[in-house]
Amino acid sequence: MSNSPIGIFDSGVGGTSIWREIHKRLPSEHTIYLADSKNAPYGPKGKEKIIDLSVKNTELLLKKGCKMIVVACNTATTNAIRHLRKNYDVPFIGIEPAIKPAALQTKSGTIGILATKGTLSSELFHKTSDLYANGVQIIEQVGEGLVPLIENGKIESPEMEKLLKLYLTPMLHANIDYLVLGCSHYPYLIPKLQSFLPKHVKIIDSGIAVARQTEAILAKHDLSTQEETRGNCIFYSNGNPEILQHILKHDFSVEALDF
Template sequence: MNTISPIGVFDSGIGGLSVWKELSSALPGESMMYLADSAHAPYGTKSKKYITERSRVITSFLLDRGCKLIVVACNTATGAAITTLRREYEVPFIGVEPAVKPAALASKTGHIGVLATARTFKGEHFIRTKGMFAGAVEVHVQAGTGLVELIEAGLLKSVETHDLLEHYLRPMIESGIDQLVLGCTHYPFLIPMIRNILPVGVTIIDPAPAVARQTRKVLENFRGLNPGPDSPVHQFFTTGDPGPLELIIKQVSGNQPAEVIRTI
Protein backbone atom coordinates (compact mmCIF):
# COMPACT_ATOMS: atom_id res chain seq x y z
CA MET A 1 0.00 0.00 0.00
CA ASN A 2 1.38 3.39 -1.06
CA THR A 3 1.16 5.65 1.99
CA ILE A 4 0.79 8.88 0.02
CA SER A 5 -2.09 7.59 -2.12
CA PRO A 6 -5.55 9.01 -1.36
CA ILE A 7 -8.46 7.35 0.40
CA GLY A 8 -11.52 6.87 -1.79
CA VAL A 9 -14.95 7.63 -0.32
CA PHE A 10 -18.31 7.22 -2.02
CA ASP A 11 -22.00 7.47 -1.29
CA SER A 12 -25.24 7.64 -3.22
CA GLY A 13 -25.07 11.40 -2.78
CA ILE A 14 -23.99 14.08 -0.33
CA GLY A 15 -24.73 12.02 2.79
CA GLY A 16 -21.29 10.45 2.91
CA LEU A 17 -19.80 13.88 3.59
CA SER A 18 -20.76 13.25 7.22
CA VAL A 19 -18.26 10.37 7.09
CA TRP A 20 -15.75 12.43 5.08
CA LYS A 21 -15.82 15.08 7.81
CA GLU A 22 -14.99 12.51 10.51
CA LEU A 23 -12.26 10.96 8.36
CA SER A 24 -10.62 14.31 7.69
CA SER A 25 -10.67 15.08 11.42
CA ALA A 26 -9.37 11.67 12.55
CA LEU A 27 -6.83 11.38 9.70
CA PRO A 28 -5.74 14.97 9.01
CA GLY A 29 -2.73 13.92 6.92
CA GLU A 30 -4.71 11.83 4.45
CA SER A 31 -5.76 13.04 1.03
CA MET A 32 -9.21 11.89 -0.09
CA MET A 33 -11.31 11.55 -3.21
CA TYR A 34 -15.07 11.74 -2.62
CA LEU A 35 -17.65 10.68 -5.19
CA ALA A 36 -21.36 11.45 -4.82
CA ASP A 37 -23.51 9.30 -7.09
CA SER A 38 -26.32 11.86 -6.93
CA ALA A 39 -27.62 11.13 -10.43
CA HIS A 40 -28.60 7.67 -9.19
CA ALA A 41 -29.78 8.57 -5.67
CA PRO A 42 -31.46 7.37 -3.61
CA TYR A 43 -30.06 3.85 -3.40
CA GLY A 44 -32.62 2.83 -0.78
CA THR A 45 -35.31 2.08 -3.36
CA LYS A 46 -33.00 0.32 -5.83
CA SER A 47 -32.34 -3.40 -6.26
CA LYS A 48 -29.28 -5.11 -4.85
CA LYS A 49 -28.09 -5.84 -8.40
CA TYR A 50 -28.36 -2.18 -9.40
CA ILE A 51 -26.53 -0.92 -6.30
CA THR A 52 -23.77 -3.50 -6.73
CA GLU A 53 -23.19 -2.48 -10.34
CA ARG A 54 -23.06 1.22 -9.44
CA SER A 55 -20.60 0.38 -6.65
CA ARG A 56 -18.39 -1.47 -9.14
CA VAL A 57 -18.37 1.49 -11.53
CA ILE A 58 -17.48 3.93 -8.75
CA THR A 59 -14.83 1.66 -7.23
CA SER A 60 -13.13 1.29 -10.61
CA PHE A 61 -13.21 5.07 -11.05
CA LEU A 62 -11.53 5.63 -7.67
CA LEU A 63 -8.97 2.86 -8.13
CA ASP A 64 -8.03 4.19 -11.56
CA ARG A 65 -7.05 7.38 -9.73
CA GLY A 66 -4.81 5.53 -7.30
CA CYS A 67 -6.89 5.20 -4.15
CA LYS A 68 -5.33 2.88 -1.56
CA LEU A 69 -8.50 2.11 0.41
CA ILE A 70 -12.21 2.58 -0.26
CA VAL A 71 -14.74 3.75 2.32
CA VAL A 72 -18.27 2.80 1.30
CA ALA A 73 -19.87 5.74 3.11
CA CYS A 74 -23.39 4.48 2.50
CA ASN A 75 -25.34 2.01 4.65
CA THR A 76 -27.38 0.80 1.70
CA ALA A 77 -24.38 0.17 -0.57
CA THR A 78 -22.53 -1.51 2.29
CA GLY A 79 -25.36 -3.97 2.83
CA ALA A 80 -25.91 -4.63 -0.87
CA ALA A 81 -22.42 -4.60 -2.35
CA ILE A 82 -19.47 -4.65 0.03
CA THR A 83 -19.14 -8.44 0.11
CA THR A 84 -18.90 -8.47 -3.70
CA LEU A 85 -16.46 -5.56 -3.75
CA ARG A 86 -14.15 -7.26 -1.25
CA ARG A 87 -14.20 -10.41 -3.36
CA GLU A 88 -13.52 -8.67 -6.67
CA TYR A 89 -10.96 -6.01 -5.71
CA GLU A 90 -7.68 -6.26 -3.81
CA VAL A 91 -7.81 -3.02 -1.81
CA PRO A 92 -9.36 -2.87 1.69
CA PHE A 93 -12.99 -1.72 1.98
CA ILE A 94 -14.55 -0.07 5.02
CA GLY A 95 -18.34 -0.13 5.25
CA VAL A 96 -21.06 1.52 7.31
CA GLU A 97 -23.54 -0.53 9.31
CA PRO A 98 -26.37 0.61 11.63
CA ALA A 99 -24.96 0.67 15.17
CA VAL A 100 -27.51 -1.69 16.69
CA LYS A 101 -25.03 -3.34 19.06
CA PRO A 102 -23.84 -0.21 20.92
CA ALA A 103 -27.41 1.09 21.06
CA ALA A 104 -28.69 -2.17 22.53
CA LEU A 105 -25.91 -2.29 25.11
CA ALA A 106 -26.50 1.33 26.15
CA SER A 107 -30.30 1.21 26.35
CA LYS A 108 -31.92 1.54 29.77
CA THR A 109 -35.52 1.32 28.58
CA GLY A 110 -35.03 -1.78 26.44
CA HIS A 111 -36.28 0.06 23.36
CA ILE A 112 -34.06 1.39 20.56
CA GLY A 113 -34.97 2.99 17.25
CA VAL A 114 -33.29 2.63 13.87
CA LEU A 115 -33.97 5.11 11.09
CA ALA A 116 -32.61 3.84 7.77
CA THR A 117 -33.55 3.03 4.19
CA ALA A 118 -35.79 0.10 3.34
CA ARG A 119 -32.90 -1.60 1.51
CA THR A 120 -30.67 -1.39 4.61
CA PHE A 121 -33.25 -3.27 6.65
CA LYS A 122 -33.12 -6.10 4.09
CA GLY A 123 -29.35 -6.50 4.46
CA GLU A 124 -28.02 -9.73 5.95
CA HIS A 125 -25.82 -7.96 8.50
CA PHE A 126 -28.69 -5.86 9.87
CA ILE A 127 -31.02 -8.85 10.09
CA ARG A 128 -28.35 -10.90 11.84
CA THR A 129 -27.39 -8.13 14.28
CA LYS A 130 -31.00 -7.33 15.10
CA GLY A 131 -31.62 -11.02 15.79
CA MET A 132 -28.68 -11.19 18.19
CA PHE A 133 -30.31 -8.63 20.48
CA ALA A 134 -33.95 -9.59 19.97
CA GLY A 135 -34.21 -11.01 23.48
CA ALA A 136 -32.51 -8.08 25.19
CA VAL A 137 -34.14 -5.07 23.54
CA GLU A 138 -37.02 -4.21 21.26
CA VAL A 139 -35.67 -2.80 17.99
CA HIS A 140 -38.10 -0.36 16.38
CA VAL A 141 -37.29 0.19 12.71
CA GLN A 142 -38.48 2.95 10.42
CA ALA A 143 -37.67 3.49 6.76
CA GLY A 144 -36.99 7.18 6.13
CA THR A 145 -38.53 7.21 2.67
CA GLY A 146 -38.20 10.65 1.09
CA LEU A 147 -35.61 12.05 3.49
CA VAL A 148 -32.63 11.45 1.21
CA GLU A 149 -34.28 13.37 -1.61
CA LEU A 150 -34.98 16.34 0.69
CA ILE A 151 -31.40 16.35 1.97
CA GLU A 152 -30.02 16.10 -1.57
CA ALA A 153 -32.13 19.14 -2.43
CA GLY A 154 -30.55 21.06 0.44
CA LEU A 155 -33.82 21.31 2.42
CA LEU A 156 -32.18 20.73 5.80
CA LYS A 157 -34.35 23.25 7.65
CA SER A 158 -37.61 23.13 5.72
CA VAL A 159 -41.06 22.59 7.20
CA GLU A 160 -41.56 19.69 4.79
CA THR A 161 -38.45 17.93 6.10
CA HIS A 162 -39.43 18.58 9.73
CA ASP A 163 -42.96 17.24 9.25
CA LEU A 164 -41.80 14.09 7.49
CA LEU A 165 -39.11 13.47 10.09
CA GLU A 166 -41.56 13.95 12.95
CA HIS A 167 -43.97 11.56 11.26
CA TYR A 168 -41.26 8.88 11.21
CA LEU A 169 -39.94 9.51 14.72
CA ARG A 170 -43.25 9.86 16.59
CA PRO A 171 -44.10 6.11 16.77
CA MET A 172 -40.60 5.31 18.07
CA ILE A 173 -40.85 8.09 20.67
CA GLU A 174 -44.19 6.71 21.82
CA SER A 175 -42.59 3.26 22.12
CA GLY A 176 -40.14 4.63 24.69
CA ILE A 177 -36.84 4.49 22.81
CA ASP A 178 -33.81 5.95 24.55
CA GLN A 179 -31.36 5.32 21.66
CA LEU A 180 -31.85 6.37 18.04
CA VAL A 181 -29.51 4.83 15.48
CA LEU A 182 -29.04 6.81 12.28
CA GLY A 183 -28.78 4.07 9.69
CA CYS A 184 -28.12 6.31 6.68
CA THR A 185 -25.16 8.65 6.29
CA HIS A 186 -27.46 11.39 4.98
CA TYR A 187 -29.33 11.61 8.27
CA PRO A 188 -26.59 13.21 10.46
CA PHE A 189 -27.23 16.43 8.53
CA LEU A 190 -30.66 16.43 10.20
CA ILE A 191 -29.35 15.98 13.76
CA PRO A 192 -30.28 19.55 14.87
CA MET A 193 -33.84 18.95 13.69
CA ILE A 194 -33.92 15.44 15.17
CA ARG A 195 -32.81 16.78 18.56
CA ASN A 196 -35.68 19.26 18.53
CA ILE A 197 -38.16 16.46 17.93
CA LEU A 198 -36.80 13.81 20.32
CA PRO A 199 -37.42 13.99 24.07
CA VAL A 200 -34.52 14.95 26.31
CA GLY A 201 -32.51 11.86 27.22
CA VAL A 202 -32.70 10.06 23.88
CA THR A 203 -29.18 9.43 22.54
CA ILE A 204 -28.55 9.84 18.81
CA ILE A 205 -25.95 7.42 17.43
CA ASP A 206 -24.07 8.59 14.34
CA PRO A 207 -21.99 5.83 12.65
CA ALA A 208 -19.35 8.19 11.22
CA PRO A 209 -16.91 8.27 14.19
CA ALA A 210 -16.77 4.46 14.28
CA VAL A 211 -16.05 4.37 10.54
CA ALA A 212 -13.16 6.81 11.00
CA ARG A 213 -11.70 4.71 13.82
CA GLN A 214 -11.93 1.53 11.75
CA THR A 215 -10.30 3.25 8.76
CA ARG A 216 -7.35 4.33 10.89
CA LYS A 217 -7.04 0.81 12.29
CA VAL A 218 -6.98 -0.78 8.83
CA LEU A 219 -4.43 1.73 7.53
CA GLU A 220 -2.22 1.04 10.54
CA ASN A 221 -2.50 -2.72 9.96
CA PHE A 222 -1.47 -2.27 6.31
CA ARG A 223 1.20 0.30 7.24
CA GLY A 224 -0.64 2.68 4.97
CA LEU A 225 -0.90 5.84 7.08
CA ASN A 226 0.52 8.89 5.34
CA PRO A 227 3.57 9.97 7.39
CA GLY A 228 4.26 13.14 5.44
CA PRO A 229 3.83 16.69 6.74
CA ASP A 230 2.34 17.99 3.49
CA SER A 231 -1.19 19.38 3.47
CA PRO A 232 -3.71 16.82 2.19
CA VAL A 233 -5.43 17.26 -1.15
CA HIS A 234 -9.17 16.62 -1.28
CA GLN A 235 -11.00 16.11 -4.57
CA PHE A 236 -14.75 15.88 -5.05
CA PHE A 237 -16.71 14.30 -7.89
CA THR A 238 -20.41 13.90 -8.59
CA THR A 239 -22.59 12.26 -11.21
CA GLY A 240 -25.25 14.93 -10.65
CA ASP A 241 -25.55 18.66 -10.04
CA PRO A 242 -22.36 19.96 -8.36
CA GLY A 243 -24.21 22.80 -6.59
CA PRO A 244 -25.67 20.95 -3.56
CA LEU A 245 -22.42 19.06 -2.99
CA GLU A 246 -20.39 22.28 -3.06
CA LEU A 247 -22.77 23.86 -0.54
CA ILE A 248 -22.51 20.98 1.94
CA ILE A 249 -18.72 20.78 1.53
CA LYS A 250 -18.45 24.42 2.59
CA GLN A 251 -20.63 23.72 5.63
CA VAL A 252 -18.68 20.70 6.85
CA SER A 253 -15.22 22.06 6.03
CA GLY A 254 -15.49 25.42 7.75
CA ASN A 255 -16.43 27.35 4.60
CA GLN A 256 -13.34 26.25 2.69
CA PRO A 257 -13.82 26.57 -1.08
CA ALA A 258 -14.05 23.31 -3.01
CA GLU A 259 -14.30 22.46 -6.68
CA VAL A 260 -16.67 19.65 -7.57
CA ILE A 261 -16.04 17.87 -10.86
CA ARG A 262 -19.00 16.29 -12.63
CA THR A 263 -18.12 12.83 -13.87
CA ILE A 264 -19.28 9.36 -14.92
Protein backbone atom coordinates in the same frame (compact mmCIF):
# COMPACT_ATOMS: atom_id res chain seq x y z
CA MET B 1 0.96 3.39 -2.06
CA SER B 2 1.05 4.88 1.46
CA ASN B 3 0.81 8.44 0.15
CA SER B 4 -2.02 7.61 -2.26
CA PRO B 5 -5.52 8.89 -1.44
CA ILE B 6 -8.33 7.20 0.46
CA GLY B 7 -11.37 6.83 -1.81
CA ILE B 8 -14.82 7.48 -0.37
CA PHE B 9 -18.16 7.11 -2.13
CA ASP B 10 -21.82 7.54 -1.29
CA SER B 11 -25.13 7.82 -3.07
CA GLY B 12 -24.82 11.59 -2.86
CA VAL B 13 -23.71 14.19 -0.33
CA GLY B 14 -24.49 12.30 2.88
CA GLY B 15 -21.22 10.39 3.05
CA THR B 16 -19.45 13.67 3.72
CA SER B 17 -20.54 13.11 7.33
CA ILE B 18 -18.21 10.08 7.27
CA TRP B 19 -15.51 11.96 5.34
CA ARG B 20 -15.51 14.69 8.01
CA GLU B 21 -14.73 12.21 10.78
CA ILE B 22 -11.99 10.55 8.72
CA HIS B 23 -10.44 13.91 7.83
CA LYS B 24 -10.63 15.06 11.46
CA ARG B 25 -8.90 11.89 12.70
CA LEU B 26 -6.42 11.57 9.81
CA PRO B 27 -5.78 15.12 8.58
CA SER B 28 -2.61 14.21 6.66
CA GLU B 29 -4.34 11.61 4.50
CA HIS B 30 -5.32 12.60 0.96
CA THR B 31 -8.97 11.83 0.13
CA ILE B 32 -11.14 11.62 -2.98
CA TYR B 33 -14.90 11.77 -2.46
CA LEU B 34 -17.50 10.69 -5.04
CA ALA B 35 -21.08 11.90 -4.63
CA ASP B 36 -23.25 9.69 -6.85
CA SER B 37 -26.17 12.11 -6.52
CA LYS B 38 -27.47 11.23 -9.98
CA ASN B 39 -28.49 7.82 -8.63
CA ALA B 40 -29.60 8.85 -5.13
CA PRO B 41 -31.16 7.36 -3.17
CA TYR B 42 -29.81 3.81 -3.34
CA GLY B 43 -32.32 2.55 -0.74
CA PRO B 44 -35.25 1.67 -3.06
CA LYS B 45 -33.02 0.04 -5.68
CA GLY B 46 -32.59 -3.72 -5.87
CA LYS B 47 -29.46 -5.49 -4.68
CA GLU B 48 -28.03 -6.08 -8.17
CA LYS B 49 -28.41 -2.42 -9.13
CA ILE B 50 -26.75 -1.34 -5.85
CA ILE B 51 -23.84 -3.71 -6.57
CA ASP B 52 -23.51 -2.33 -10.12
CA LEU B 53 -23.38 1.27 -8.85
CA SER B 54 -20.88 0.34 -6.13
CA VAL B 55 -18.63 -1.38 -8.69
CA LYS B 56 -18.79 1.69 -10.95
CA ASN B 57 -17.80 3.99 -8.06
CA THR B 58 -15.05 1.64 -6.89
CA GLU B 59 -13.47 1.34 -10.33
CA LEU B 60 -13.45 5.11 -10.80
CA LEU B 61 -11.72 5.60 -7.45
CA LEU B 62 -9.17 2.87 -8.25
CA LYS B 63 -8.41 4.55 -11.59
CA LYS B 64 -7.62 7.68 -9.59
CA GLY B 65 -5.06 5.69 -7.59
CA CYS B 66 -6.90 5.15 -4.30
CA LYS B 67 -5.24 2.79 -1.79
CA MET B 68 -8.42 2.03 0.16
CA ILE B 69 -12.16 2.45 -0.41
CA VAL B 70 -14.59 3.64 2.25
CA VAL B 71 -18.16 2.72 1.33
CA ALA B 72 -19.76 5.69 3.10
CA CYS B 73 -23.28 4.47 2.41
CA ASN B 74 -25.23 2.10 4.62
CA THR B 75 -27.24 0.67 1.74
CA ALA B 76 -24.16 0.04 -0.43
CA THR B 77 -22.34 -1.55 2.51
CA THR B 78 -25.12 -3.92 3.46
CA ASN B 79 -25.79 -4.97 -0.13
CA ALA B 80 -22.48 -4.74 -1.98
CA ILE B 81 -19.41 -4.78 0.26
CA ARG B 82 -19.06 -8.58 0.24
CA HIS B 83 -18.97 -8.49 -3.57
CA LEU B 84 -16.43 -5.64 -3.57
CA ARG B 85 -14.10 -7.37 -1.12
CA LYS B 86 -14.25 -10.56 -3.16
CA ASN B 87 -13.42 -8.87 -6.47
CA TYR B 88 -10.88 -6.16 -5.61
CA ASP B 89 -7.54 -6.32 -3.80
CA VAL B 90 -7.66 -3.02 -1.87
CA PRO B 91 -9.06 -2.84 1.69
CA PHE B 92 -12.70 -1.80 2.03
CA ILE B 93 -14.28 -0.08 5.03
CA GLY B 94 -18.05 -0.33 5.34
CA ILE B 95 -20.65 1.50 7.36
CA GLU B 96 -23.57 -0.12 9.11
CA PRO B 97 -26.06 1.11 11.71
CA ALA B 98 -24.61 1.39 15.22
CA ILE B 99 -27.06 -1.04 16.74
CA LYS B 100 -24.53 -2.57 19.14
CA PRO B 101 -23.83 0.50 21.33
CA ALA B 102 -27.51 1.44 21.41
CA ALA B 103 -28.58 -2.09 22.37
CA LEU B 104 -25.91 -2.33 25.09
CA GLN B 105 -26.70 1.06 26.63
CA THR B 106 -30.50 1.27 26.42
CA LYS B 107 -32.29 1.57 29.73
CA SER B 108 -35.83 1.49 28.39
CA GLY B 109 -35.15 -1.69 26.42
CA THR B 110 -36.39 -0.04 23.21
CA ILE B 111 -34.31 1.64 20.51
CA GLY B 112 -35.30 3.25 17.23
CA ILE B 113 -33.54 2.97 13.91
CA LEU B 114 -34.11 5.37 11.04
CA ALA B 115 -32.67 3.93 7.84
CA THR B 116 -33.26 3.31 4.15
CA LYS B 117 -35.33 0.42 2.86
CA GLY B 118 -32.21 -1.12 1.34
CA THR B 119 -30.46 -1.21 4.71
CA LEU B 120 -33.38 -2.45 6.80
CA SER B 121 -34.16 -5.28 4.37
CA SER B 122 -30.56 -6.46 4.02
CA GLU B 123 -29.13 -9.71 5.32
CA LEU B 124 -26.26 -7.91 7.09
CA PHE B 125 -28.62 -5.66 9.03
CA HIS B 126 -30.66 -8.62 10.29
CA LYS B 127 -27.51 -10.54 11.26
CA THR B 128 -26.25 -7.54 13.25
CA SER B 129 -29.63 -7.09 14.95
CA ASP B 130 -29.82 -10.76 15.90
CA LEU B 131 -26.26 -10.72 17.22
CA TYR B 132 -26.38 -7.59 19.39
CA ALA B 133 -30.01 -6.75 20.06
CA ASN B 134 -31.32 -9.96 21.57
CA GLY B 135 -33.99 -8.99 24.11
CA VAL B 136 -34.08 -5.36 22.91
CA GLN B 137 -37.09 -4.06 21.01
CA ILE B 138 -36.09 -2.30 17.78
CA ILE B 139 -38.55 0.13 16.21
CA GLU B 140 -37.55 0.20 12.54
CA GLN B 141 -38.53 3.10 10.30
CA VAL B 142 -37.77 3.56 6.63
CA GLY B 143 -36.84 7.21 6.10
CA GLU B 144 -38.58 7.41 2.75
CA GLY B 145 -38.19 10.83 1.16
CA LEU B 146 -35.47 12.12 3.50
CA VAL B 147 -32.47 11.58 1.21
CA PRO B 148 -34.02 13.40 -1.80
CA LEU B 149 -34.85 16.39 0.42
CA ILE B 150 -31.26 16.50 1.75
CA GLU B 151 -29.87 16.08 -1.78
CA ASN B 152 -31.98 19.04 -2.90
CA GLY B 153 -30.92 21.30 -0.03
CA LYS B 154 -34.32 21.16 1.71
CA ILE B 155 -33.29 20.25 5.27
CA GLU B 156 -35.21 23.24 6.68
CA SER B 157 -38.31 22.69 4.56
CA PRO B 158 -41.90 22.07 5.74
CA GLU B 159 -41.76 18.71 3.93
CA MET B 160 -38.81 17.65 6.11
CA GLU B 161 -40.63 18.74 9.29
CA LYS B 162 -43.69 16.73 8.27
CA LEU B 163 -41.73 13.55 7.48
CA LEU B 164 -39.61 13.64 10.65
CA LYS B 165 -42.68 14.11 12.82
CA LEU B 166 -44.38 11.20 11.03
CA TYR B 167 -41.37 8.90 11.48
CA LEU B 168 -40.42 9.83 15.06
CA THR B 169 -43.86 9.85 16.69
CA PRO B 170 -44.30 6.02 16.78
CA MET B 171 -40.79 5.66 18.21
CA LEU B 172 -41.53 8.09 21.01
CA HIS B 173 -44.79 6.29 21.78
CA ALA B 174 -42.74 3.09 22.09
CA ASN B 175 -40.44 4.81 24.63
CA ILE B 176 -37.14 4.68 22.77
CA ASP B 177 -34.10 6.13 24.53
CA TYR B 178 -31.67 5.74 21.60
CA LEU B 179 -32.15 6.66 17.96
CA VAL B 180 -29.72 4.97 15.57
CA LEU B 181 -29.14 6.73 12.26
CA GLY B 182 -28.82 4.10 9.55
CA CYS B 183 -27.95 6.34 6.61
CA SER B 184 -24.89 8.56 6.18
CA HIS B 185 -27.14 11.40 4.99
CA TYR B 186 -29.00 11.53 8.29
CA PRO B 187 -26.32 13.13 10.53
CA TYR B 188 -27.13 16.36 8.69
CA LEU B 189 -30.60 16.09 10.26
CA ILE B 190 -29.32 15.89 13.85
CA PRO B 191 -30.27 19.50 14.76
CA LYS B 192 -33.77 18.90 13.36
CA LEU B 193 -34.05 15.54 15.11
CA GLN B 194 -32.99 17.06 18.42
CA SER B 195 -35.76 19.62 18.14
CA PHE B 196 -38.32 16.78 17.96
CA LEU B 197 -36.80 14.39 20.50
CA PRO B 198 -36.86 14.64 24.31
CA LYS B 199 -33.45 15.42 25.81
CA HIS B 200 -33.03 11.91 27.24
CA VAL B 201 -33.12 10.30 23.76
CA LYS B 202 -29.57 9.95 22.48
CA ILE B 203 -28.71 9.93 18.78
CA ILE B 204 -26.00 7.57 17.49
CA ASP B 205 -24.37 7.53 14.07
CA SER B 206 -21.38 5.59 12.74
CA GLY B 207 -18.94 8.31 11.68
CA ILE B 208 -16.44 8.18 14.55
CA ALA B 209 -16.36 4.37 14.54
CA VAL B 210 -15.70 4.32 10.78
CA ALA B 211 -12.84 6.82 11.18
CA ARG B 212 -11.26 4.67 13.90
CA GLN B 213 -11.58 1.57 11.73
CA THR B 214 -10.07 3.40 8.76
CA GLU B 215 -7.04 4.33 10.85
CA ALA B 216 -6.66 0.76 12.11
CA ILE B 217 -6.91 -0.86 8.67
CA LEU B 218 -4.43 1.60 7.17
CA ALA B 219 -1.95 0.69 9.90
CA LYS B 220 -2.61 -3.03 9.52
CA HIS B 221 -1.82 -2.93 5.78
CA ASP B 222 1.08 -0.49 6.22
CA LEU B 223 -0.79 2.10 4.15
CA SER B 224 -0.74 5.09 6.54
CA THR B 225 0.65 8.22 4.88
CA GLN B 226 4.21 9.22 5.65
CA GLU B 227 3.41 12.87 4.97
CA GLU B 228 2.92 15.31 7.82
CA THR B 229 1.32 18.19 5.92
CA ARG B 230 -2.45 18.55 5.59
CA GLY B 231 -3.94 16.13 3.08
CA ASN B 232 -5.42 17.19 -0.25
CA CYS B 233 -9.21 16.63 -0.40
CA ILE B 234 -10.91 16.31 -3.79
CA PHE B 235 -14.70 16.17 -4.26
CA TYR B 236 -16.63 15.05 -7.33
CA SER B 237 -20.39 15.12 -7.90
CA ASN B 238 -22.45 13.87 -10.83
CA GLY B 239 -25.45 15.85 -9.58
CA ASN B 240 -25.75 19.54 -8.76
CA PRO B 241 -22.30 20.41 -7.36
CA GLU B 242 -23.76 23.45 -5.58
CA ILE B 243 -25.56 21.20 -3.06
CA LEU B 244 -22.33 19.49 -2.08
CA GLN B 245 -20.54 22.84 -2.10
CA HIS B 246 -23.12 24.25 0.32
CA ILE B 247 -22.58 21.36 2.74
CA LEU B 248 -18.79 21.73 2.55
CA LYS B 249 -19.07 25.54 2.97
CA HIS B 250 -16.19 27.26 1.20
CA ASP B 251 -13.43 25.14 2.72
CA PHE B 252 -13.19 22.85 -0.33
CA SER B 253 -14.17 23.03 -3.98
CA VAL B 254 -16.38 20.56 -5.82
CA GLU B 255 -15.84 19.41 -9.40
CA ALA B 256 -18.74 18.27 -11.58
CA LEU B 257 -17.99 14.86 -13.09
CA ASP B 258 -20.22 12.66 -15.25
CA PHE B 259 -19.89 9.11 -13.94
